[in-house]
Amino acid sequence: MLVTGAGQISMAIARRVGYGKKIVLGDRRMENAETIAKVMTDAGFDVTPFEMDLSSRASIRAMIGEAQRYGEIRYLVNGAGVSPSQAPIEAILKVDLYGTAALLEEVGGVIAEGGSGVTISSQSGWRMPQLTAQEDRLLATTPAEELLSLELLQPQRIRDTLHAYQMAKRCNEKRVMAESVRWGARGARINAIAPGIIVTPLAIDEFNGPRGDFYKNMFAKCPAGRPGTADEVANVAELLMGEKGAFITGSTFLIDGGATASYFYGPLQP
Numbered sequence: 001m002l003v004t005g006a007g008q009i010s011m012a013i014a015r016r017v018g019y020g021k022k023i024v025l026g027d028r029r030m031e032n033a034e035t036i037a038k039v040m041t042d043a044g045f046d047v048t049p050f051e052m053d054l055s056s057r058a059s060i061r062a063m064i065g066e067a068q069r070y071g072e073i074r075y076l077v078n079g080a081g082v083s084p085s086q087a088p089i090e091a092i093l094k095v096d097l098y099g100t101a102a103l104l105e106e107v108g109g110v111i112a113e114g115g116s117g118v119t120i121s122s123q124s125g126w127r128m129p130q131l132t133a134q135e136d137r138l139l140a141t142t143p144a145e146e147l148l149s150l151e152l153l154q155p156q157r158i159r160d161t162l163h164a165y166q167m168a169k170r171c172n173e174k175r176v177m178a179e180s181v182r183w184g185a186r187g188a189r190i191n192a193i194a195p196g197i198i199v200t201p202l203a204i205d206e207f208n209g210p211r212g213d214f215y216k217n218m219f220a221k222c223p224a225g226r227p228g229t230a231d232e233v234a235n236v237a238e239l240l241m242g243e244k245g246a247f248i249t250g251s252t253f254l255i256d257g258g259a260t261a262s263y264f265y266g267p268l269q270p
């Protein structure tokens with residue numbers, strides 16, 4: 001099992017579905033990979049930490065090569081990412097948008113028959129107005145190496161880091177649709193999970209960032225009335241990645257305590 005991003009969401013999913021499997025856990029910050037690998041190893045999982053950068057195809061290939069030393073790759077969890085308060089526009093597009101696209105391309109070329117994967121997008125991608133059918137198609141099908149040259153992703157078209165993040169997360173969902181066709185030809189499935197506010201170091205950076213009040217208001221006024229936990233995201237991943245999810249592929253599951261619903265039709269309307 002390949003896991004990118006040694007964060008709370010990745011770990012919750014890996015703990016739920018990764019027992020009995022060899023797990024290669026990649027992160028740009030080796031200390032994060034080592035910390036999570038230790039917690040999981042102490043709990044009986046078989047985890048090898050690996051330094052990797054999702055925004056580099058060479059690095060993605062190196063991680064795949066490391067995993068293949070142990071056998072065929074059967075599962076993918078992509079929980080690496082940067083949030084709007086953590087990084088500038090260019091880095092968000094390079095990691096969250098390009099990196100995810102390159103990872104799905106690369107793993108889609110080697111995934112074992114019967115395999116499955118999830119990538120973590122975000123409710124943010126659902127909040128932005130619809131793109132045109134042509135723009136959606138470009139995000140879905142442009143080869144990953146050409147994505148960042150698309151006109152709609154040029155600096156004059158991206159307002160701020162939140163907009164960059166929304167575009168990246170919208171792109172993730174479109175990539176999953178297009179990739180599910182390719183993965184399906186190998187007998188494998190790929191889906192996305194779009195979480196709302198899940199308490200993790202990334203979300204805490206947002207609570208303490210320039211949009212902190214916005215986020216706190218969002219979970220207070222959403223139907224669930226609270227932020228979510230990584231373990232609840234793992235509940236969805238367990239369904240998507242296991243036998244009960246056999247008919248689900250190319251899909252994105254929103255798990256946001258109803259925040260998106262309230263944004264359109266409830267008290268969170270702008």
Ligand SMILES: NC(=O)c1ccc[n+]([C@@H]2O[C@H](COP(=O)([O-])OP(=O)(O)OC[C@H]3O[C@@H](n4cnc5c(N)ncnc54)[C@H](O)[C@@H]3O)[C@@H](O)[C@H]2O)c1
Nearest residue numbers: 005006007008009028053054080081122197198200202203
């Ligand atoms: N926490 C939330 O509220 C929330 C909501 C919606 C979506 N998400 C998404 O979930 C994913 C995981 O976030 P999390 O909340 O578990 O965060 P986290 O901060 O716990 O973990 C993210 C990990 O990704 C790593 N990372 C960052 N850039 C990387 C790169 N270029 N290459 C490899 N690793 C890299 C970080 O070092 C960190 O260890 C992200 O894609 C995020 O956008 C999170």
